[in-house]
Amino acid sequence: MIAMRGVNKWFGQMRVLADINLTVAEGEKLVICGPSGSGKSTLIRCINQLEHHQMGDIVVNGIKVDAELKTLDLVRRDIGMVFQSFNLYPHMTVLQNLMLAQVWVQGRKRRDAEEVARHYLDRVHIPEQADKFPAQLSGGQQQRVAIARALCTKPKIMLFDEPTSALDPEMIKEVLDVMTELATEGMTMICVTHEMGFARNVANRVIFMDAGRIVEQGPPAEFFSNPQSDRAKLFLSQVRLN
Amino acid sequence: MATDHTAFLPPPVVSAGPLAWMRRNLFTDWRQTALTLIVLYAVIRGVPPLLGWLFVDATWQGTRDDCVANGGACWAFVSARWGQFIYGFYPADERWRVNVTFAMLALSVVPLVLPMVRGKGWIIGFLLTLYPVLAFCLLYGGVFGLPVVETARWGGFMLTLVVAITGIVGSLPIGILLALGRRSNMPAIRTFCTLFIELFRAVPLITVLFMASVMLPLFLPTGFSLDKLLRALIGVAVFNGALMAEVVRGGLQAIPKGQYEAATAAGMGYWRMMGFVILPQALRLVIPGLVNTWVAIIKDTTLVLIIGLFDLLGIVQAGVADANWLSASVTKTGYVFAAMGFWILCFSLSRYSMYLERRLGLGASR
Numbered sequence: 002m003i004a005m006r007g008v009n010k011w012f013g014q015m016r017v018l019a020d021i022n023l024t025v026a027e028g029e030k031l032v033i034c035g036p037s038g039s040g041k042s043t044l045i046r047c048i049n050q051l052e053h054h055q056m057g058d059i060v061v062n063g064i065k066v067d068a069e070l071k072t073l074d075l076v077r078r079d080i081g082m083v084f085q086s087f088n089l090y091p092h093m094t095v096l097q098n099l100m101l102a103q104v105w106v107q108g109r110k111r112r113d114a115e116e117v118a119r120h121y122l123d124r125v126h127i128p129e130q131a132d133k134f135p136a137q138l139s140g141g142q143q144q145r146v147a148i149a150r151a152l153c154t155k156p157k158i159m160l161f162d163e164p165t166s167a168l169d170p171e172m173i174k175e176v177l178d179v180m181t182e183l184a185t186e187g188m189t190m191i192c193v194t195h196e197m198g199f200a201r202n203v204a205n206r207v208i209f210m211d212a213g214r215i216v217e218q219g220p221p222a223e224f225f226s227n228p229q230s231d232r233a234k235l236f237l238s239q240v241r242l243n
Numbered sequence: 244m245a246t247d248h249t250a251f252l253p254p255p256v257v258s259a260g261p262l263a264w265m266r267r268n269l270f271t272d273w274r275q276t277a278l279t280l281i282v283l284y285a286v287i288r289g290v291p292p293l294l295g296w297l298f299v300d301a302t303w304q305g306t307r308d309d310c311v312a313n314g315g316a317c318w319a320f321v322s323a324r325w326g327q328f329i330y331g332f333y334p335a336d337e338r339w340r341v342n343v344t345f346a347m348l349a350l351s352v353v354p355l356v357l358p359m360v361r362g363k364g365w366i367i368g369f370l371l372t373l374y375p376v377l378a379f380c381l382l383y384g385g386v387f388g389l390p391v392v393e394t395a396r397w398g399g400f401m402l403t404l405v406v407a408i409t410g411i412v413g414s415l416p417i418g419i420l421l422a423l424g425r426r427s428n429m430p431a432i433r434t435f436c437t438l439f440i441e442l443f444r445a446v447p448l449i450t451v452l453f454m455a456s457v458m459l460p461l462f463l464p465t466g467f468s469l470d471k472l473l474r475a476l477i478g479v480a481v482f483n484g485a486l487m488a489e490v491v492r493g494g495l496q497a498i499p500k501g502q503y504e505a506a507t508a509a510g511m512g513y514w515r516m517m518g519f520v521i522l523p524q525a526l527r528l529v530i531p532g533l534v535n536t537w538v539a540i541i542k543d544t545t546l547v548l549i550i551g552l553f554d555l556l557g558i559v560q561a562g563v564a565d566a567n568w569l570s571a572s573v574t575k576t577g578y579v580f581a582a583m584g585f586w587i588l589c590f591s592l593s594r595y596s597m598y599l600e601r602r603l604g605l606g607a608s609r
Contacts (some may be wrong), residue, residue, distance in 0.1 A: 029423075
């Protein structure tokens with residue numbers, strides 16, 4: 002479903018992605034972890050081209066991703082993204098947040114869009130918040146709205162960029178629960194996260210990155226019990242394994 | 244049952260009542276007391292004579308001689324010239340057209356101001372597309388059997404409104420486009436917009452109006468002439484568009500990067516992202532700045548006097564120079580009247596903006 006071959010990216014002189022080779026099959030759940038600054042976010046942001054890579058190929062759903070506007074549109078249509086800081090539109094109600102892209106990108110009728118929006122609000126367990134503004138919700142609720150918003154356009158792939166890092170400990174669980182439900186339904190998911198418990202329980206594969214490279218990858222059971230590289234061993238010894 | 248009586252005690256007497264309030268706020272120490280007394284003295288010396296001039300000694304009906312005899316404001320002059328102050332040299336028989344034009348505007352603006360009215364999009368659409376055409380047809384004439392009234396005969400409060408409203412409505416889209424252009428990734432567009440903004444920002448409006456009225460015809464092909472008022476309107480809109488652009492740009496800079504990313508990731512293109520996500524937030528943030536510019540536009544309409552158009556101030560100025568009325572009290576009254584006209588316009592605009600900010604602030608607070 003996603004294939005990255007020899008992907009490289011530089012910020013100025015700094016090489017933030019170095020020869021990334023990665024394939025993701027349909028229905029696979031990937032967790033990307035690693036120390037901060039290792040290129041995890043940049044990697045998934047290259048998939049929907051919020052960042053442009055400078056070398057190598059990225060193919061999503063058979064479409065080669067480049068800076069061409071038309072292919073970008075096609076590719077982004079199939080990818081939903083959830084951000085660390087939610088990025089809900091603060092001037093719109095929850096319902097309007099969920100309907101905007103449906104109506105103005107996908108050309109869905111207002112009534113249908115509202116139906117879809119309410120359906121996904123149900124799915125993230127906050128149907129009663131439809132008419133509130135984002136600022137009136139808790140962080141956990143906002144992030145669930147953000148997940149629902151991404152799902153409304155019926156994407157085939159979901160990207161999560163540290164979805165729980167800006168949340169209070171109490172709210173992390175409600176967001177992870179929604180993500181776990183999504184995973185059991187077969188969505189293709191790529192999550193950058195520090196939640197090792199989620200990685201252990203939900204992921205098919207864990208990718209460990211350091212200094213722009215994929216250092217190690219494998220099924221979570223193997224990765225957590227028997228990491229191969231010293232860098233991964235050091236990392237795992239320092240994060241909380243809950 | 245044991246009752247806690249302290250819960251029902253009234254507040255201590257010292258902190259309530261007007262006397263305590265005065266003691267706390269006006270006579271705290273000797274400096275406050277001195278300031279209070281100075282202000283009080285200024286009010287006592289200033290206000291009664293002002294009220295006397297405005298109302299008690301004022302002449303409401305009569306001629307210049309009555310005004311000179313009474314010594315107060317000469318409202319008789321204002322009421323004698325009322326028609327001219329409002330309509331300029333617009334023919335008396337055709338003035339209903341001006342009334343209809345502005346009544347239509349008022350009738351469409353009122354539902355816009357009320358929060359409970361639905362379908363505001365349609366009203367705005369009407370105001371921005373059909374209304375200008377209708378207004379032009381009505382005011383200028385030449386269609387529907389209405390006799391033509393040359394723009395040279397427009398004047399007074401009506402002209403002030405025409406220039407101010409065109410300036411306000413015209414400058415906003417120009418400003419938005421220039422602001423977006425200045426932040427564009429395309430070097431040619433960015434350079435053009437930056438140069439444009441910096442050029443118009445760095446010259447006085449009078450210069451722009453002079454250019455529009457004297458220089459512009461030189462560049463137009465012969466036999467093709469633009470109406471003087473139209474040239475002034477374009478000048479005002481473009482000049483203020485450049486000012487507006489910087490206000491809007493300030494708002495654009497305040498929008499977090501995440502908003503752009505969320506819209507982009509959702510597959511929105513540039514214009515949809517700007518139109519639905521970025522601009523609504525940015526414009527909300529800069530309401531005070533926008534209204535500041537709008538108020539300045541209303542007041543700057545007086546500068547069209549320079550190129551021979553008679554707005555409210557211009558027509559008052561011409562009126563007080565009339566030999567039949569020439570006197571100190573008439574002159575003062577005329578200028579006070581013009582000032583009140585502008586003040587009412589600008590003050591109501593700023594009140595409305597405060598209301599708008601409060602109402603929109605509900606969803607925008609983060």
